Amino acid sequence: MRMNIAVVDAGANLTSFARMDGLPIIGGNGEVIGAIRVSGSTVENDHAVAEAGVRALA
Numbered sequence: 001m002r003m004n005i006a007v008v009d010a011g012a013n014l015t016s017f018a019r020m021d022g023l024p025i026i027g028g029n030g031e032v033i034g035a036i037r038v039s040g041s042t043v044e045n046d047h048a049v050a051e052a053g054v055r056a057l058a
Helices: 043-057
Strands: 002-006 014-021 024-026 034-035
Touching: 024 043, 034 043
Parallel strands: none
Antiparallel strands: 002 014, 024 034
16 A cells, blocks of 8 residues: 655645555455554565564454
8 A cells, every 4th residue: 555645834834745655454355454554674674564464464
């Protein structure tokens, strides 16, 4: 699941913008029912943690 994150200040001025990809959570009928996004380490570590979360929900 892809998300666009915009951060604005009190005057509604754009201060930051980022596109973030997450791991989708697939329901029993094959539909996307949510996503897990992890941040705080290397890309590889964040991905491994997100995958572990998806497996835990399966």
